Amino acid sequence: MAATVIDGKAFAAKVRGQVAEHVARLKEEHGITPGLAVVLVGEDPASQVYVRSKGKSTVEVGMNSFEHKLDADTPEADLLALIDQLNNDPKVHGILVQLPLPKHLDEDLVINSIAPEKDVDGFHISNVGLLGTGQKSMVPCTPLGCLMMLREHHGSLSGLDAVVIGRSNIVGKPMAQLLLGDSCTVTIAHSRTKDLPDVVRRADIVVAAVGRPEMVPGDWIKEGATVIDVGINRIDAPEKGEGKTRLVGDVDYASAAERAGAITPVPGGVGPMTIACLLANTVTAACRASNLAEPEGLTA
Numbered sequence: 033m034a035a036t037v038i039d040g041k042a043f044a045a046k047v048r049g050q051v052a053e054h055v056a057r058l059k060e061e062h063g064i065t066p067g068l069a070v071v072l073v074g075e076d077p078a079s080q081v082y083v084r085s086k087g088k089s090t091v092e093v094g095m096n097s098f099e100h101k102l103d104a105d106t107p108e109a110d111l112l113a114l115i116d117q118l119n120n121d122p123k124v125h126g127i128l129v130q131l132p133l134p135k136h137l138d139e140d141l142v143i144n145s146i147a148p149e150k151d152v153d154g155f156h157i158s159n160v161g162l163l164g165t166g167q168k169s170m171v172p173c174t175p176l177g178c179l180m181m182l183r184e185h186h187g188s189l190s191g192l193d194a195v196v197i198g199r200s201n202i203v204g205k206p207m208a209q210l211l212l213g214d215s216c217t218v219t220i221a222h223s224r225t226k227d228l229p230d231v232v233r234r235a236d237i238v239v240a241a242v243g244r245p246e247m248v249p250g251d252w253i254k255e256g257a258t259v260i261d262v263g264i265n266r267i268d269a270p271e272k273g274e275g276k277t278r279l280v281g282d283v284d285y286a287s288a289a290e291r292a293g294a295i296t297p298v299p300g301g302v303g304p305m306t307i308a309c310l311l312a313n314t315v316t317a318a319c320r321a322s323n324l325a326e327p328e329g330l331t332a
């Protein structure tokens with residue numbers, strides 16, 4: 033049976049609609065306009081696209097967008113001074129430093145200098161610890177988007193076998209914590225995992241986040257499993273013409289879709305949810321800053 037395609041683009045549009053409604057209420061009832069500051073260091077072309085898209089989406093849902101573009105050779109002290117200024121700016125409820133940073137900058141130091149309550153990426157060590165201990169935190173956007181799609185598709189995730197392939201701090205680890213929080217039985221698999229195909233074959237939920245194009249073939253997927261493909265890999269596509277490329281996930285979509293019950297495509301799956309969840313986290317941060325009720329369904 034053909035898998036249900038989980039349409040991340042449509043889901044993200046729905047989340048953005050909910051965020052816009054909440055922003056309108058915050059403005060009308062409390063005179064608060066949530067604000068998101070995005071900091072880009074350098075000229076990485078993909079990062080420029082993502083930052084532009086974040087700014088546009090922020091404005092579209094009615095929030096204030098503050099963009100800070102710094103030269104690639106910006107000294108660390110200058111970046112930290114900017115973050116300090118944003119930490120102390122009451123108009124800024126969320127701060128995001130676009131990754132990756134140029135090599136001379138210490139990513140951990142920079143991220144941990146963001147005030148945890150404004151860390152809408154959920155990467156600050158305090159938020160990592162809060163999530164890991166099941167306490168209220170800012171939740172990383174990509175895993176939050178995956179969780180929302182899984183909840184929408186399954187209803188309850190309780191008791192399901194989930195495997196997360198990849199152990200990054202940004203996706204794999206927080207994803208595993210979120211699935212555990214929803215009472216899944218969770219395995220984190222990685223490059224050293226023995227018998228990876230068998231581990232994946234047991235899973236009701238497969239989240240692939242390794243960054244290796246089409247690494248997971250369809251015959252690893254249990255019949256009826258839900259497959260969430262976090263990978264966004266650009267590969268050569270000579271069939272489209274000389275020098276052309278295309279995006280693929282970490283899962284071989286065609287063969288996996290023959291066995292899965294549901295699957296996210298690439299592009300148009302997890303990717304769009306990342307920015308939608310960033311907006312959701314910014315509204316959450318604005319609500320928390322004023323001790324107001326948080327938007328329902330937009331947090332973990």
Ligand SMILES: Nc1nc2c(c(=O)[nH]1)N[C@@H](CN(C=O)c1ccc(C(=O)N[C@@H](CCC(=O)O)C(=O)O)cc1)CN2
Pocket residue numbers: 082128129130131132153173174264279298299300301302303304305306307
């Ligand atoms: N500070 C952060 N940096 C980075 C993050 C992050 O969450 N916080 N994630 C990624 C990049 N990213 C957002 O920043 C991001 C990546 C991909 C997409 C997306 O919608 N992808 C599309 C395809 C886009 C294309 O055509 O190239 C899709 O999957 O459909 C959105 C956001 C690294 N840095």
